Amino acid sequence: MTELILQALYSGLLQGGSYALIALGLALVFGAMKVINLAHGELVLLSAYIAYSVESGLGWNPVFAIPVSLVVVCLASVMVYLVVGRIKKDREINSLILTYGIGVILTNAILLIWKADVRSTGSSWLQEAFVVGPLYSMRGEVLFFVVSLAMIVGLWWWLSRSWYGRAVRAVSSNRNAAMLMGINPGYTELVSFVVAGILAAVAGVALFSYGVISPAYGNVLTVKAFIITVLAGIGSIPGVLIGAVLLGVAEALTVTLASSALQELAGMGLFLVVLFVMPNGLFGANGRRG
Amino acid sequence: MKSKLALIGALLAVYVGVPLAFGGDSYVMSLVVASMVIGGVALSWALLGNLGGMVSFGHAAFFGVGAYTSALVSMKLGVPVLVAILMGGGGAVVASLLMLPVLRLRGPYFALAILAYAHIFRILATEWTSVTGGSGGLASVPRLPEILGYDLSTKTGGYLVILTIVLAFAALYHFIRVSHYGLALRAMHESEDATRVVGVNSTLLKGLMLVVSAFMCGVVGAFNAHYINFLEPDYAFSGLWVTLPIVAAIFGGYRTITGPIIGAVVVYLVDQLIFKNIIPSGHQLVLGVLLVGMIVFSPEGLLSLVRKFMRKKHVAA
Amino acid sequence: MLQLENVSVTFGGLTAVDRVTLSIETKDVVGLVGPNGAGKTTLFNAISGLVRPSGGRIMFDGADVVAAPMYRRARMGIGRTFQIPQPMHELTVRQNLLVAQRFGTGKVDQKKIDEILEFTSLGAKAGRDAATELALTELKALEVAKALATNPRLLLLDEVLAGLETTGKRRFMGMLKDLHAAFSVGIVIIEHDIETISNLCHRVAVLDFGQVIADGTPAAVFSDPAVIKSYTGAEHA
Numbered sequence: 001m002t003e004l005i006l007q008a009l010y011s012g013l014l015q016g017g018s019y020a021l022i023a024l025g026l027a028l029v030f031g032a033m034k035v036i037n038l039a040h041g042e043l044v045l046l047s048a049y050i051a052y053s054v055e056s057g058l059g060w061n062p063v064f065a066i067p068v069s070l071v072v073v074c075l076a077s078v079m080v081y082l083v084v085g086r087i088k089k090d091r092e093i094n095s096l097i098l099t100y101g102i103g104v105i106l107t108n109a110i111l112l113i114w115k116a117d118v119r120s121t122g123s124s125w126l127q128e129a130f131v132v133g134p135l136y137s138m139r140g141e142v143l144f145f146v147v148s149l150a151m152i153v154g155l156w157w158w159l160s161r162s163w164y165g166r167a168v169r170a171v172s173s174n175r176n177a178a179m180l181m182g183i184n185p186g187y188t189e190l191v192s193f194v195v196a197g198i199l200a201a202v203a204g205v206a207l208f209s210y211g212v213i214s215p216a217y218g219n220v221l222t223v224k225a226f227i228i229t230v231l232a233g234i235g236s237i238p239g240v241l242i243g244a245v246l247l248g249v250a251e252a253l254t255v256t257l258a259s260s261a262l263q264e265l266a267g268m269g270l271f272l273v274v275l276f277v278m279p280n281g282l283f284g285a286n287g288r289r290g
Numbered sequence: 291m292k293s294k295l296a297l298i299g300a301l302l303a304v305y306v307g308v309p310l311a312f313g314g315d316s317y318v319m320s321l322v323v324a325s326m327v328i329g330g331v332a333l334s335w336a337l338l339g340n341l342g343g344m345v346s347f348g349h350a351a352f353f354g355v356g357a358y359t360s361a362l363v364s365m366k367l368g369v370p371v372l373v374a375i376l377m378g379g380g381g382a383v384v385a386s387l388l389m390l391p392v393l394r395l396r397g398p399y400f401a402l403a404i405l406a407y408a409h410i411f412r413i414l415a416t417e418w419t420s421v422t423g424g425s426g427g428l429a430s431v432p433r434l435p436e437i438l439g440y441d442l443s444t445k446t447g448g449y450l451v452i453l454t455i456v457l458a459f460a461a462l463y464h465f466i467r468v469s470h471y472g473l474a475l476r477a478m479h480e481s482e483d484a485t486r487v488v489g490v491n492s493t494l495l496k497g498l499m500l501v502v503s504a505f506m507c508g509v510v511g512a513f514n515a516h517y518i519n520f521l522e523p524d525y526a527f528s529g530l531w532v533t534l535p536i537v538a539a540i541f542g543g544y545r546t547i548t549g550p551i552i553g554a555v556v557v558y559l560v561d562q563l564i565f566k567n568i569i570p571s572g573h574q575l576v577l578g579v580l581l582v583g584m585i586v587f588s589p590e591g592l593l594s595l596v597r598k599f600m601r602k603k604h605v606a607a
Numbered sequence: 608m609l610q611l612e613n614v615s616v617t618f619g620g621l622t623a624v625d626r627v628t629l630s631i632e633t634k635d636v637v638g639l640v641g642p643n644g645a646g647k648t649t650l651f652n653a654i655s656g657l658v659r660p661s662g663g664r665i666m667f668d669g670a671d672v673v674a675a676p677m678y679r680r681a682r683m684g685i686g687r688t689f690q691i692p693q694p695m696h697e698l699t700v701r702q703n704l705l706v707a708q709r710f711g712t713g714k715v716d717q718k719k720i721d722e723i724l725e726f727t728s729l730g731a732k733a734g735r736d737a738a739t740e741l742a743l744t745e746l747k748a749l750e751v752a753k754a755l756a757t758n759p760r761l762l763l764l765d766e767v768l769a770g771l772e773t774t775g776k777r778r779f780m781g782m783l784k785d786l787h788a789a790f791s792v793g794i795v796i797i798e799h800d801i802e803t804i805s806n807l808c809h810r811v812a813v814l815d816f817g818q819v820i821a822d823g824t825p826a827a828v829f830s831d832p833a834v835i836k837s838y839t840g841a842e843h844a
Binding site: 473476481484487488490 | 655657676677678679681682686687689693694695696697698702703705706707709710711712715738753754756757
């Protein structure tokens with residue numbers, strides 16, 4: 001029994017890496033532009049399907065899909081940015097409906113191009129067992145966990161050290177003041193969308209490399225990313241990573257102890273618990289409302 | 291006086307004229323009924339947005355819960371269908387009460403939270419096989435009954451029922467809107483603190499709007515279940531019940547009461563008659579494009595664009 | 608009527624209101640003064656329910672109201688204006704008063720609304736959109752009107768005169784002078800101008816760094832060395 005639980009913890013941890021990338025992309029765009037990109041999950045899914053095509057069409061290892069995904073997904077992300085930028089009035093609400101519409105377009109485009117069947121990688125290299133003590137994982141899981149960690153560290157470094165990264169933080173916290181400092185918010189928003197695209201691209205390839213994908217999954221991914229941001233609270237990258245791992249572990253435990261069909265329920269349950277008990281998230285800032 | 295006459299005329303047209311004109315054509319009637327179902331959902335969505343100030347992507351939850359509640363109480367507990375439909379609304383209300391804690395979330399977070407709830411209900415309906423029949427769904431959901439000798443289970447009968455439902459809800463929406471609560475709700479969009487400081491319990495009012503919207507959507511969902519006599523999770527909680535009503539409401543102008551209904555009829559008919567023939571399996575894609583286009587170019591709705599155009603012509607003349 | 612007992616409000620490490628004890632009766636017109644940042648608006652926020660005190664009790668008519676949310680306090684009879692006017696959007700001036708009265712008292716009395724509109728010189732603008740068609744003086748008058756519509760027993764006026772030029776100020780002053788008598792309401796008014804305060808109020812409380820350092824007649828308070836020191840840094844003006 002303990003072995004099963006340990007295994008679930010381990011698998012959940014590995015899964016948490018990619019989940020964190022997805023959640024961070026969503027959070028980054030929201031911070032810079034106060035816009036939640038409801039199509040974000042679809043961007044990740046797009047990348048996953050590109051990996052599928054690279055594998056099934058060219059016969060290559062899906063890992064090599066990353067450069068292709070980066071280009072395609074970043075382009076798509078920029079296009080979302082351009083469309084969102086066209087909204088003049090009521091940006092919060094209209095951008096929600098807009099990105100929702102884009103999500104519908106992407107989901108159905110994916111459905112049309114790649115059909116409704118469930119896909120997963122056929123690469124034996126990725127699926128080869130990677131054993132750590134009593135814990136089993138696929139090589140793909142471990143590889144992409146390491147890649148995710150590296151990217152998260154890179155993101156953290158970029159946000160705190162690089163000029164663009166700090167500009168993004170400035171615009172997130174006070175747009176007008178940032179403009180007075182000479183920061184072009186439009187440019188910063190564009191940068192945040194591109195970075196979100198990069199994160200989504202890698203996460204998508206990861207997803208395909210050790211999981212299953214289907215056209216309806218884009219929606220689910222966006223919800224999961226949102227759940228993680230609620231778990232993490234506002235403004236904390238380590239928080240997002242921990243929240244992502246928590247989600248991954250909760251799902252893995254549910255699959256092990258209950259059934260795989262209830263896997264989605266795990267995240268939702270976690271979400272509700274946090275909402276009721278700790279509305280500021282596990283690591284978020286505190287409010288003072290009376 | 292003129293507007294009263296116009297109203298009576300319109301009511302006559304929809305209650306008598308439509309059945310007379312199309313009653314014989316089963317296909318057209320089924321399209322009309324379906325578009326009215328969408329219209330009902332669109333109306334409930336627009337109410338939540340306009341009065342409650344909340345955008346929801348999870349109305350499929352209310353639709354599905356309403357449908358299942360009504361189907362189950364009529365099948366397992368023998369409740370008469372028309373009563374069951376109201377109880378379907380009640381089921382959706384319960385679902386909305388569970389959502390009350392997310393009211394305190396700001397716009398985007400609220401929308402996503404509702405979406406998460408919708409997923410939960412869909413999964414529950416799929417997995418709770420003993421109660422809901424699982425992914426196979428429920429067959430032989432009881433039909434609409436006979437009332438005073440008139441069989442409501444026909445296409446025309448169903449049309450009359452859904453028409454009455456939608457009109458009743460439109461009236462309710464109107465009454466709330468012109469009441470003092472409507473005034474307070476309007477002010478709450480951009481100046482919630484200003485309302486609270488003079489004694490408006492804004493949280494309660496917002497919650498009430500969620501409950502009313504859920505009830506409406508649940509009743510429509512319940513009606514639909516008894517109309518098509520069949521229910522399954524992927525259908526009842528389908529994203530189409532979210533996308534179509536939103537497109538309909540925005541197309542027709544979500545700030546008005548008639549907008550979502552007219553929008554639903556137009557959009558649904560166009561979707562079924564044109565889009566489905568062009569792209570059979572991904573026709574939702576066109577809906578998505580339509581949605582994106584509308585938000586970018588005319589967020590107030592295409593019908594309002596037409597109205598503006600007509601006003602310009604009047605001024606010029 | 609209003610009894611503040613050792614009320615404190617802290618934000619993180621900052622103590623904005625420090626163990627304030629104050630008591631206001633319906634017959635009072637009290638001025639609340641003090642240097643910027645002394646905690647005056649925060650005190651108002653605590654009384655009206657916008658923030659939760661971290662300590663002490665706020666008794667209104669003998670009952671501790673700390674647990675009551677903002678809207679409930681309005682219905683109890685605590686009215687409040689905001690320093691930066693916050694009209695209710697998308698409604699006309701009359702509708703603003705209608706909502707305030709309907710939800711603040713539970714009833715609608717059009718005559719009373721007309722009276723208030725008349726008193727605050729808003730009669731002519733009753734049908735205008737409150738958020739977009741009023742000048743600053745009128746917005747400030749609306750703040751007072753809205754609060755009056757809730758039939759308050761205690762009225763908290765937060766710098767209603769700030770930003771007004773001389774004629775507007777004078778007209779407003781006239782209105783404020785009659786407020787207490789016309790509506791039988793206890794008033795606490797935050798203002799910076801010493802002359803205005805001395806003119807309007809029979810009693811003044813001085814706040815500095817969140818604490819009450821003086822409480823008495825204007826003459827007594829404004830010649831108090833501690834008060835002078837808090838404003839100027841020196842013992843004598």
